[in-house]
Amino acid sequence: MTEIGRATAPAAGTVLNALATGVGSAFAIDAHTTATVELDADSESVDGEIAGAPDADTRLVERCVELVVERFGDGGGGRVRTESEVPMAAGLKSSSAAANATVLAALDALGVDASDDAGDRDATVDREDAARIGVRAAREAGVTVTGAFDDASASMLGGLTVTDNERDEVLKRDAVEWDVLVWTPDERAFSADADVANCKRVAPMADLVADLAMDGEYGRAMTVNGLAFCAALDFPAHPLVTAMPRAEGVSLSGTGPSFVAVGDREELDSVRDIWNTYEGTTWLTRTQQTGARRI
Numbered sequence: 001m002t003e004i005g006r007a008t009a010p011a012a013g014t015v016l017n018a019l020a021t022g023v024g025s026a027f028a029i030d031a032h033t034t035a036t037v038e039l040d041a042d043s044e045s046v047d048g049e050i051a052g053a054p055d056a057d058t059r060l061v062e063r064c065v066e067l068v069v070e071r072f073g074d075g076g077g078g079r080v081r082t083e084s085e086v087p088m089a090a091g092l093k094s095s096s097a098a099a100n101a102t103v104l105a106a107l108d109a110l111g112v113d114a115s116d117d118a119g120d121r122d123a124t125v126d127r128e129d130a131a132r133i134g135v136r137a138a139r140e141a142g143v144t145v146t147g148a149f150d151d152a153s154a155s156m157l158g159g160l161t162v163t164d165n166e167r168d169e170v171l172k173r174d175a176v177e178w179d180v181l182v183w184t185p186d187e188r189a190f191s192a193d194a195d196v197a198n199c200k201r202v203a204p205m206a207d208l209v210a211d212l213a214m215d216g217e218y219g220r221a222m223t224v225n226g227l228a229f230c231a232a233l234d235f236p237a238h239p240l241v242t243a244m245p246r247a248e249g250v251s252l253s254g255t256g257p258s259f260v261a262v263g264d265r266e267e268l269d270s271v272r273d274i275w276n277t278y279e280g281t282t283w284l285t286r287t288q289q290t291g292a293r294r295i
């Protein structure tokens with residue numbers, strides 16, 4: 001018998017890149033990845049497919065299904081297919097969105113409820129733990145440096161999180177209501193290929209960003225993060241400088257190449273006019289508060 005589950009999870013933008021110190025911060029945005037999982041007791045393996053990207057690496061989502069079946073199921077394999085609005089390897093946490101959607105879809109196929117509502121007595125796994133399954137799969141598939149629990153928790157829970165990626169713990173969670181401007185150049189930058197040694201050199205700035213974020217000064221935190229990581233990862237500073245007078249915060253997102261600016265819509269519209277002259281795609285979205293869910 002085949003059991004089917006479906007779920008969706010949002011992408012995210014960066015406040016603090018965790019590659020310097022292991023502490024990171026991210027916020028969910030309104031662009032989503034959807035996963036459909038079919039579990040089959042007679043099948044021995046899990047086959048992944050990414051819509052529109054036949055050559056992309058499917059090990060992350062296959063491992064997510066395997067880990068869920070190992071922990072909550074009774075053997076077997078199946079199929080997972082993702083469809084995504086999130087550009088892959090562009091710094092917008094496509095990997096976290098795909099992993100979270102897949103974990104929730106696999107749980108859904110097994111009839112396991114995932115909820116972080118303390119009053120929900122039927123919940124078998126809370127959403128933070130569900131995100132940790134995706135983080136484990138990302139480590140095992142080799143698509144991450146720190147595990148990226150910052151990105152995974154923001155995508156799973158919605159809103160903004162600050163996390164310790166060595167312990168996979170949420171240090172702070174907050175709701176943020178921002179318009180978000182994104183510039184995604186055409187090139188791609190896989191996190192696993194990032195210059196980690198150079199990121200570690202900017203650790204004193206990462207500590208400052210963490211302090212600002214823990215104090216709720218997210219905009220200034222982001223901008224300091226942007227200056228530090230553009231320098232460490234050799235990305236241009238001009239998208240930051242042009243946005244700084246108008247945005248509440250602006251940063252390189254993750255290991256790039258996308259940039260994100262947050263603030264008021266009218267101010268971001270004028271930044272958009274400038275970023276529109278850059279090659280690639282400039283788009284407006286909003287922060288997302290509810291995180292991942294089954295559908």
Ligand SMILES: Nc1ncnc2c1ncn2[C@@H]1O[C@H](COP(=O)(O)OP(=O)(O)O)[C@@H](O)[C@H]1O
Pocket residue numbers: 033050056057058059060061082083084087088089090091092093094095096098143144189190191192254
């Ligand atoms: N829609 C998707 N379906 C399945 N796997 C995905 C999807 N999007 C991304 N991934 C996985 O995540 C990897 C990219 O991760 P990463 O370099 O961290 O980029 P990002 O910053 O977008 O998360 C891909 O190589 C692939 O393994």
Ligand SMILES: O=C(O)C1=C[C@@H](OP(=O)(O)O)[C@@H](O)[C@H](O)C1
Pocket residue numbers: 014016017018019024025090091092093094095143144145146147148150151190191192253254255256
């Ligand atoms: O692999 C990792 O451990 C991380 C990758 C980066 O994100 P991207 O995957 O978006 O580049 C970074 O922002 C995050 O804090 C940690």
